[in-house]
Amino acid sequence: MYKMKLIMSLNLKKDREIYGHSMTAQRQLLLELLRDADEHIDAKELYRRASARDESIGPATVYRNLNLFKQLGLVEERRLGKVSCYYEIKRSPEHQHLVCQGCGKIIEFQNPLVGKLIKAVRREHGFKVTKAELYLEGYCPECEEKEKTQ
Numbered sequence: 001m002y003k004m005k006l007i008m009s010l011n012l013k014k015d016r017e018i019y020g021h022s023m024t025a026q027r028q029l030l031l032e033l034l035r036d037a038d039e040h041i042d043a044k045e046l047y048r049r050a051s052a053r054d055e056s057i058g059p060a061t062v063y064r065n066l067n068l069f070k071q072l073g074l075v076e077e078r079r080l081g082k083v084s085c086y087y088e089i090k091r092s093p094e095h096q097h098l099v100c101q102g103c104g105k106i107i108e109f110q111n112p113l114v115g116k117l118i119k120a121v122r123r124e125h126g127f128k129v130t131k132a133e134l135y136l137e138g139y140c141p142e143c144e145e146k147e148k149t150q
Helices: 004-008 025-036 041-054 059-071 112-125 142-149
Strands: 075-080 085-087 096-100 105-109 135-138
Touching: 004 135, 025 041, 041 059, 041 085, 096 142
Parallel strands: 096 135
Antiparallel strands: 075 085, 096 105
């Protein structure tokens, strides 16, 4: 929760350091793009957006900084669907994902059953769950409708 507040309140123009790492102009830009993304974004799309604004940013810079951001707990890497990894700023509370196999759309949702499952696992197995990821694959209403008309 603290890190989410930090990233959302981060003054990317004034802060010179983040968890002991210098806040370079490239890191500022990448965090800004991730924070402002209205969708899940993969490394290629992040690179495309970043290089459009700063031609000096290369793919290696994007991947290196995504790994740093993951280590610092600022972003989460999600493997949703096929092979791609998507990145999003860490947020609270936990949420799950629906992945459309037709168009690739990713829909976030929350369901109290996930929390109940985690509590049941703790109670029945004495296992402390520190992270739970759930994504369901299927077809969004638009793609399901297209399937019916074909």
